[in-house]
Amino acid sequence: MSRTSPRQTPPLHASILSPVVDYLCVGGLSLLIFVPLLLSGRTDLVIVGAGAQALFATAINMPHFMASYRLVYRSREMILRHKWASIYVPAILLAYAALAIWEAQYSPTLVIVLVTVASAYLAWHYTGQVWGMMASYAYLAGTSFDKRERFLVRTSLRILLVWHVTWLLYTQLRDPSMVRPAYLVVSAGTLVAFVLGATGLVKLYRRTGQAPPPRALVAWIALFVWYAVMARDPKAIFWIQIAHALQYLAFPIRVEINRTAAVRARSAMRAGIHMAVYAVCLIGASILIGQIVPGRAMDIIGNIYGEEPGKAAPILLLMMVNIHHFFTDGVIWKISNPEVRKDLFAHVPRPAGEKDKGAAKPVAAPDGRPRPERKRGATLTAGDA
Numbered sequence: 339m340s341r342t343s344p345r346q347t348p349p350l351h352a353s354i355l356s357p358v359v360d361y362l363c364v365g366g367l368s369l370l371i372f373v374p375l376l377l378s379g380r381t382d383l384v385i386v387g388a389g390a391q392a393l394f395a396t397a398i399n400m401p402h403f404m405a406s407y408r409l410v411y412r413s414r415e416m417i418l419r420h421k422w423a424s425i426y427v428p429a430i431l432l433a434y435a436a437l438a439i440w441e442a443q444y445s446p447t448l449v450i451v452l453v454t455v456a457s458a459y460l461a462w463h464y465t466g467q468v469w470g471m472m473a474s475y476a477y478l479a480g481t482s483f484d485k486r487e488r489f490l491v492r493t494s495l496r497i498l499l500v501w502h503v504t505w506l507l508y509t510q511l512r513d514p515s516m517v518r519p520a521y522l523v524v525s526a527g528t529l530v531a532f533v534l535g536a537t538g539l540v541k542l543y544r545r546t547g548q549a550p551p552p553r554a555l556v557a558w559i560a561l562f563v564w565y566a567v568m569a570r571d572p573k574a575i576f577w578i579q580i581a582h583a584l585q586y587l588a589f590p591i592r593v594e595i596n597r598t599a600a601v602r603a604r605s606a607m608r609a610g611i612h613m614a615v616y617a618v619c620l621i622g623a624s625i626l627i628g629q630i631v632p633g634r635a636m637d638i639i640g641n642i643y644g645e646e647p648g649k650a651a652p653i654l655l656l657m658m659v660n661i662h663h664f665f666t667d668g669v670i671w672k673i674s675n676p677e678v679r680k681d682l683f684a685h686v687p688r689p690a691g692e693k694d695k696g697a698a699k700p701v702a703a704p705d706g707r708p709r710p711e712r713k714r715g716a717t718l719t720a721g722d723a
Contacts, residue, residue: 352478352686354588363588364471364553365560368581372563376570383567383574394580400624402583403659405590406666408620420669427665428658435654442650449650456657457510459664461502464582465495468561470671471585472554476542478686479551483542490538491558497531498561500524505565509572525569532562557585589671589682596684627659 353360375383384391410416410424417424438448469492476482483491501524508514508521535558539550564578591613598612 352480354474354478354592360475360553360588361556363584364475365556365563365581365585367584368560368577369556369563372567372577372581376563376566381571383571384576391576395576396624397621398580398587399583400627400659401620402586402590403663404620404623404627405587405594406663406670407623408616409590409593409670410666423662423665423669428662431658431662435658438654439650446650449653452654452657452661454506454510456660457506458503459661461499461506463664463667464502464561464564464578465499467582467586467667468557469495471557472551474589475551475553475557477683479548479554481542481546481548481551483538484545487538487542487545490534490541494531494535494538494558495561497524497527497534498565501528501531501565502568505568505572528562528565560585592685593681596681599685627655 355363372383386394410420434448434452438452441448472491473483504517504521504524507517511517514521539555539558542548542550560581564581567574568578594616595609595613598609
């Protein structure tokens with residue numbers, strides 16, 4: 339195939355936090371750890387005990403939830419603009435949790451249903467975020483996916499989504515033999531997924547003359563490795579969630595940095611103090627929601643209904659946070675949100691010559707679709723991240 343579009347000029351300082359930090363967060367660190375573990379032949383990949391798991395969850399996983407809430411609930415205007423994510427969904431989840439806790443006196447059915455829904459939704463969330471990472475880092479590298487390339491890469495990710503769902507059923511059902519044939523077929527299909535995605539990346543190279551953006555490539559490869567870890571040891575999904583959270587955190591942190599620079603155009607010391615307070619607040623909220631509240635909830639519900647419903651309370655709380663996070667992500671990283679769109683890439687200079695081309699100049703959005711620039715200063719979002 340001949341090259342059909344000229345190479346774009348990559349923006350200066352084209353990173354979210356820094357090139358090294360971006361590589362580590364987007365999947366590089368997980369590759370450095372998980373690949374040797376897989377090659378070692380170990381079957382127990384969790385390694386650390388419950389205490390260390392709680393520490394990692396509080397320090398990395400829960401803050402990635404809290405960072406989303408900071409974006410959604412930072413202003414009354416944002417709350418009212420996204421009422422489903424900010425008000426209605428939390429209200430529905432709270433009502434469901436109350437009913438599930440009451441029902442837990444007699445049966446765990448409602449608790450199991452919520453856990454299943456959250457787990458299935460997680461598959462969509464993982465693959466969607468990886469595409470958002472690929473699209474965003476392609477933009478930062480000065481390129482974008484065309485329609486065919488986007489279709490191939492996203493199809494590869496959707497096959498992995500199906501694998502995740504069948505893996506969930508295969509590892510959680512009491513009688514996995516019912517889904518074992520489907521699980522084996524879809525597992526073999528991950529090879530097809532790899533070929534399709536690789537074909538899309540090769541087409542990107544042949545069209546643009548540029549190698550696929552390395553950080554986008556790392557994000558895509560990392561997902562295959564994550565799922566290989568889960569296939570080896572289902573309990574190791576704990577580490578995959580940590581890797582997923584780390585992949586995400588760079589984006590809300592960048593938004594906070596850019597907003598701080600815009601609002602507090604003062605000294606670097608003042609900006610540093612603000613970011614330190616931001617970090618402390620994220621960790622503090624994570625400790626509260628991740629450890630203190632579940633324990634208190636268990637005590638209260640246990641005293642009201644009995645021990646078993648009390649044990650269900652922290653599980654329901656965690657599932658509620660997970661499901662709500664999926665909804666918040668669905669609104670804060672969309673191109674229709676001009677505030678976040680502006681904030682995420684405010685630190686990235688536009689490619690040379692683009693400012694003076696006028697409204698007819700197409701701008702490649704991170705989802706790969708060309709979008710006309712509507713006004714001076716218009717910028718992009720993190721796609722499905």
